[in-house]
Amino acid sequence: MTVHKQRTLGIIGGMSWESSESYYRLINEGIKDKLGGLHSADLLIHSVEFGLINELQEKGEWEALGILMANSAKRLQAADAQGLMIASNTMHKLFDAVQEVTDLPLIHIADATIAAIKKQNMSKIALLGTQFTMTQDFYKQRLVDAGLQVLIPESDARAEVHRIIKKELCVGQFKDSSRQYYQQVIKDLADQGAEGVILGCTEIGLLIKQADSPIPVFDTTLIHAAAAVDFLLE
Numbered sequence: 001m002t003v004h005k006q007r008t009l010g011i012i013g014g015m016s017w018e019s020s021e022s023y024y025r026l027i028n029e030g031i032k033d034k035l036g037g038l039h040s041a042d043l044l045i046h047s048v049e050f051g052l053i054n055e056l057q058e059k060g061e062w063e064a065l066g067i068l069m070a071n072s073a074k075r076l077q078a079a080d081a082q083g084l085m086i087a088s089n090t091m092h093k094l095f096d097a098v099q100e101v102t103d104l105p106l107i108h109i110a111d112a113t114i115a116a117i118k119k120q121n122m123s124k125i126a127l128l129g130t131q132f133t134m135t136q137d138f139y140k141q142r143l144v145d146a147g148l149q150v151l152i153p154e155s156d157a158r159a160e161v162h163r164i165i166k167k168e169l170c171v172g173q174f175k176d177s178s179r180q181y182y183q184q185v186i187k188d189l190a191d192q193g194a195e196g197v198i199l200g201c202t203e204i205g206l207l208i209k210q211a212d213s214p215i216p217v218f219d220t221t222l223i224h225a226a227a228a229v230d231f232l233l234e
Contacts, residue, residue, distance in 0.1 A: 006031070006042040006232045010081025012072045012098070014047035015088035016170040019202035022221050023087045023228075030229035041232055044081050046072045054166065057090070057132070066097035073098045083107065083231050089200050089220055090130045093138040105231070110139055112227040113198055113220050114146045120216065122196050124149040126189035128182070129200030131162045139200065151194050153185050161185060169203035182208050190215045 009027075013020035024045070031041045048068065056065050069091060073084055085107040086092055092109055099106050117125055125148050133139045134152045143150050153161060164178045182204070186197050196216040199205050205219040 007082040007234065008042045008044060008080055009228055009232055010044045010046070010073070010076030010079070010084045010104075011087050011228075012048065012069060012076070012084065012091070013045050013087040014050050015053055015086075015091055016050050016203060017047055018170060018172055018206060019221055020045070020047060020087050022202070022206065023225050026222060026225035027228050027232075030226060031232060034229065034233060041229070044076050044079050046076055048072060050170070053091075054170075062093060065091070066094045069094045069098050070101040073102045073104075077102050077104055085109075085224065085228055087224070088202055089139065090132050093132060093136065095138070107224065107227050107231055108142075109220050109224045110142045112223045113200075113218055114143060114148070116218055116223050117148065117196060117198075118146070120196065122216075123147065124151065124193050124195050125218075126151045126186065126194035126197040126215075127200050128153070128161055128185065128197060128204060130165055131158055133200050134158055134161070143198075151189050151192055153189065157185050157188075164207075165201050165203055169201075169206055174207050179207055179212060183212055186213050186215065 011023060013023065027041045031039050076084060081104060083105045089109055095108060127134055127140065127150050140150050152158065160181060168175060168178055189197060194215060196218055197213060198218045198220060199208060200220055202221045205221045210217050
């Protein structure tokens with residue numbers, strides 16, 4: 001068997017483990033697709049305790065979260081990771097806190113998603129995710145700075161989109177009623193002119209597929225995992 005030299009990628013995961021499981025499968029499938037045979041990905045995964053993470057998020061204790069993320073990054077670097085990724089959209093709020101403690105390249109989920117949107121020449125995009133991702137600048141502003149017009153659901157719909165993520169998707173519940181709710185939200189945003197929709201939470205792709213949407217979906221888990229494969233083989 002031909003030996004292909006890969007880099008080692010460290011993943012800060014467990015936010016939630018439901019989506020980290022998808023990352024693991026997708027990255028390994030991507031390596032197998034590129035290299036064939038029995039090839040798989042050279043990965044280090046630190047899976048954090050999401051109950052604590054969620055509690056700190058809801059309390060707005062982002063400084064404490066930044067310390068947790070930074071410590072995870074340092075552990076992965078000490079284990080000889082050559083690059084890092086945060087397997088969560090929301091926790092990219094702490095991207096800088098992670099970058100500050102390591103000299104490793106860090107694959108940003110929004111940048112990979114922006115590249116995918118630009119390839120399709122779209123300029124007006126809908127964004128679904130947690131309340132943090134939909135409303136705060138750490139994510140949305142990055143899209144705006146890249147020249148995209150970003151549409152988000154109205155207040156009540158944002159609250160329900162967030163609730164479904166935290167109370168259902170993150171604990172492995174995938175209800176038809178919630179899928180229908182997301183479909184209606186996407187349709188409403190499409191009616192406002194959205195040319196595509198970012199599934200801007202790594203769990204949403206477990207519920208919503210392209211067949212569920214009248215406009216192109218940009219599943220950030222798929223996109224981020226593909227960027228990881230590119231990094232491993234660069």
